[in-house]
Amino acid sequence: MPLVLLAPIAGAHAPEAGSPAPAIGWSPEPWVLACLATSLLLYLAGLLRLWRKAGAGRGVGKARAASFGAGWLALVVALVSPLDALGGFLFSAHMVQHEVLMIVAAPLLVMGRPLAVWTWALPAMWRSRTSGLVRLPAVAGTWNVLTYAPVAWALHGLALWVWHLPPLFEAALRSPGVHSLQHTSFLVTALLFWWPPLGGASRAGHGGSMLYLFTTMVHTGALGALLTFSTVPWYPAYGASTPAFGFDLLEDQRLGGLIMWVPAGLAYLAVALAAAARLLRGEPARA
Template sequence: MMLAHVGEPLAPHDLWSAWHADPLTLGGLILAAVVYQRGRSTNRAAEGWRPWCFGLGLVALAIALLSPVDALGGVLASAHMVQHLLLTLVAAPLLAVSAPGGTLLRGSPPAVRRAFPRWRRRLRLATGVRALRHPGPAWLLHVGALWAWHAGALYDAALEHPAIHALEHATFLATGVLFWRTVVGVRAARVPAGLGVLLLFGMAMSSALLSLLLTFAQSPWYSGYATTTQAWGLDPLADQHLAGAIMWIPAGMIHVVVALGLLMAWIRGTEDGEAPAAPVVTGLVDADAGQTRTRGR
């Protein structure tokens, strides 16, 4: 289904007909699912939690980008904030936990698999690309994307121009995956649990500060919502305050829950006199993968 009145702001009675099938987004999600499934069929070592996390990550992307959430984000800042949180706090960590790179490569055409080592060598020669594997730059990029895209000029430009809006979403997702990879990614990529807690604390504080500024602002930041919120029973400033509250409370809860899980893993590892235990989700993933490899021998 498509938006009922193309070119007009979304009205409440059109909400449930506001699904859309953007060819690029829908095609990309389907292609990723097909390639991943092909990769799984050649190697079952990725069984356990990883495929579920990858699938749920794709579902989160579909909800954020193809469902009425996307259309509603064009008329309400609060809905746009929900879309941002789906990208950064649901889809990004799920994709980071799933670590789909190897499975996607196995499912890719032979030409892509043959060319991949050459591309990887070229990327390794690029100092800037190598730096993205470190937690500091990954954290800074994600925080920078969060603040930059919520500045008035860029935010309004994203509302007005679909290409800039797509770039905004791609930036949130890419920097989000980079950040969450260092915190809850596979064992070889993630940082020690103690450092992960610090990174999450810094991210939570940055997000909380931005949300407080949005929530307690005395005037609207975004001109793009000046005439679109009334049909939904909100004035632009109240809508912005609601967006700030959505960023503040649900996002803060996710950061706190993951940080507590890492902290508990860190404490258990310290009490046992061993290296810090893996985060709960990725620990289960690693265990399931190990059991699968054992059964396959």
């Protein structure tokens, strides 16, 4: 998903001491807007071409197309709306932004099958060459490894925990490049994470998917709980801006921890329960 993955590249957030409550507006970063627009136009072009050939709703169903649209809108909310600017001043808003990227946008984009649809947007010759390229053993093997459930689980968990280490998180607040890397790694690993349970046939089966999601719910909840119950601020850089919004540093951190703990846990639980329902109905291990 090269175009969607480039979209998280935006300016870093850096609160300044003593500043009054800022005016929070949209963040129309030209590069982000260009990536978002191009990804949507390619999807629409590919979808129309596919449906003209196969019939409306065939190949990629209307529900999958709607999922991509909803995921794309979630990216807009996370990266362009005032939420992006507010995340520079409140840790809790930054957590909302991350959760929108990882548990809203990523699974919806995966269900929308964008790689297949974008391929249909290409001219016939390029489409044929692309199909041949992705069948190369090196390319197919790399994809299979990255979307293998234990690997995707580990990569996503590692990104989540490493980027919440205080030195790295505060580096992302200070540096546009580090901030871009943080958001990109969250989105990329979330897309890989959601592929095994939602993107196609599950090599682990429904029971494996339930374990996969449950263990993720446990470790993300643990990180959220550590943030919620800590008596020490993890990210002092926010201390300069939280008072302008009526928070102190620990209140903001605890709210951010709860946001990571509860909504994310409910998202993982919902998909795990869907897998359990399919298991009880005896359905094949497919999304």
